[in-house]
Amino acid sequence: MEAKPVPTDTRDACDDGDSACCSACAAHEKARADAFKTGGNDEQRGLSRATKRQLATLAAAAVLATGGYAVQAAGRQVGAAAWLPLAAMLVFAAAYLLAGWDVLWSAAKNIVRGKVFDELFLMAIASLGAFLIGAMEEAIGVMVFYKIGELLQEGAADKSRRSIRALLALRPDKARVRRGEEWVDCQPEDIVPGDLLLVRPGERVPVDGTVVEGRGSFDTSSMTGESTPRPAAAGEGALSGFIALDAAITIQAERPASESSAARIVELVENASKAKAKTELFITRFAKWYTPAVVVGALLVALVPPLFVEGQSFSTWAYRALVMLVISCPCAFVISVPLGYFAGLGGAAKRGILIKGASVLDALADAKTVVFDKTGTLTDGSFSVRELMPADGFNEEELLGGAVAAGTHSNHPLALAIRKAWEGTGKPHPVCDDGAYSEIAGHGTVAMVGGSEVLAGGDRLLHLKGVPHDCRPATGTEIHVAIAGRYAGRIGVGDALKADGRSALAGLRSLGIRRVAMLTGDSGASANRVAAEAGITEVHHGLLPEGKLDRLEAILGEERGRGSVIFVGDGVNDAPVLARADAGIAMGGGSDAAVESADVVLMSGEPSRVVEAIERAKRTRRIVAQNIVFALGIKLAFLGLGAVGLAAMWEAVIADVGVALIAVLNSTRALR
Secondary structure, three states: OOOOEEOOOHHHOOOOOOHHHHHHHHHHHHHHHHHHHOOOOHHHHOOOHHHHHHHHHHHHHHHHHHHHHHHHHHHOOOOOOOOHHHHHHHHHHHHHHHHHHHHHHHHHHHHHOOOOOOHHHHHHHHHHHHHHOOOHHHHHHHHHHHHHHHHHHHHHHHHHHHHHHHHHHHOOOOEEEEEOOEEEEEOHHHOOOOOEEEEOOOOEOOOOEEEEEOOEEEEOHHHHOOOOOEEEOOOOEEOOOOEEOOOOEEEEEOOOHHHOHHHHHHHHHHOOOOOOOHHHHHHHHHHHHHHHHHHHHHHHHHHHHHHHOOOOOHHHHHHHHHHHHHHOOOHHHHHHHHHHHHHHHHHHHHOOEEEOOHHHHHHHHOEEEEEEOOOOOOEEEEEEEEEEEEOOOOOHHHHHHHHHHHOOOOOOHHHHHHHHHHHOOOOOOOOOOOOOEEEEOOOEEEEEEOOEEEEEEOHHHHHHHOOOOOOOOOOOEEEEEEEOOEEEEEEEEEEEEOOOHHHHHHHHHHOOOOEEEEEOOOOHHHHHHHHHHHOOOEEEOOOOHHHHHHHHHHHHHHHOOOOEEEEEEOOHHHHHHHHHOOEEEEEOOOOHHHHHHOOEEEOOOOOHHHHHHHHHHHHHHHHHHHHHHHHHHHHHHHHHHHHOOOOOHHHHHHHHHHHHHHHHHHHHHHHO
């Protein structure tokens, strides 16, 4: 497809800066997103061709059945032709085959494959038996209502799938890229890191990148579940799937489309339902013995009373046995339970909580221990100056200025934090003398400033250079400064606890989490400070990746049998621990290794989303348990009624299809 040039100036990117056009673009994008959420266009929201064919087939079967009733009624009149009863039977047979041929055929194929005892087998044998004993209209009714129930169940499942498919719209189908002196349209797959992209108001960011021009805000709700717009300004990150709200933004691509955040979401969601949950496996095992048991029970009901009780009719007890087979159909279990988990996965995904499988939901619901990493997980991961502590003879400005000058050429995060703090003063940037700068690995920096030696680094640097100073325990990460051989003081630097960190810990305890711990490679002082702010009493610090893994193994051993252990992290060094935990939760803005190793990804990176993930998992499993108890209880009650002749085939249909429908509708609650 030929590339189409678009305006080169971001101010003219939307019909020469026409704000009405910008609003129209945003309105169009919102309408498109809303349409997708409700099923897309009219064709998507309408019935599929297969569904229409099934409805037409069922309607035809109902018409034939009505005709059969009419012929049967005519045959009962005095003097009616002798062939009318046979004609009625043939019409009923045609209606039965029209409504249930695919059920009979599927049951036959399953029997050939060795899969005998399933719900199709139960439906086939029950309806055929009813037809053979003369209850032809009931046999047709069983098939018609069963198929209607299947259609309604499929509709409920589609509602769940649409919530998942809405995530697949995160990736736009085109991107606007700078090529030479003009902007051209291309496929997102053609973008390479370094390309400049133009995103107009109402459009989605095609790949992950950084804002380089423009100022406005992003709608991040589709990615993070956060409703508050995020600022869009030069230097800010922009994830694929973000929507520009009120200005044209120029972004420099950092990743190809295949590695973007939206692509990772799509991959996670597409694979989310592959893992089997323990409860689902239980249902599978349950059906394997449940179906043979009810078939044997029905045979006993059909054979024992006529053979051993005088005056009992075989046809009466055979009919009751067939009713029991229809009632016992396990479709309410095998449909509603997986759908409940699938709905739970979809509902969490809509909130930016990506869960990689139903088994993970069970692990989250069983959580009794949550272990956190520190930097980037509980804290924001960006260092800032927290305290200036000048020594006697120096003031705060001299202390901070000396550290800035000594770290002029350093790219260390602590040096960057100190320079940022100095920029807040609005004063000229102090620099070192030309060529008079060096870094000592693991110690700090040394520079000449105005002919005087200035040191900035750890306590070891002061000892190395022989600078006298008071040795006192550090209360966190500290930078010591010396000017012209005199100790100038220390600067406390640290990363701040995330805004929702403390409330997240309180929320976990309210959910019944008995043990909360922190594993970190940071120093004891820094780790203990953050833990105290968050309300964590168990801290393990100074851990290398293998040390983290060993510590988690110990916690898993201590908590074995008491509930699952959850680990929350974001870094490459957290990947082994995330993979080893009963359920690993990664922050969406963390490393690729952490995201790949984790079972859950929190797109917003907020600790409070850990609480929400566990809450949703518990609620999903409650809904699944409700379905199991409800369906089993109703079926057992109707089985008893069927065995003593108080439930006919119509009640059997209600017990089967009706219970399945109620269970399916209950499962969809997990979406909300």
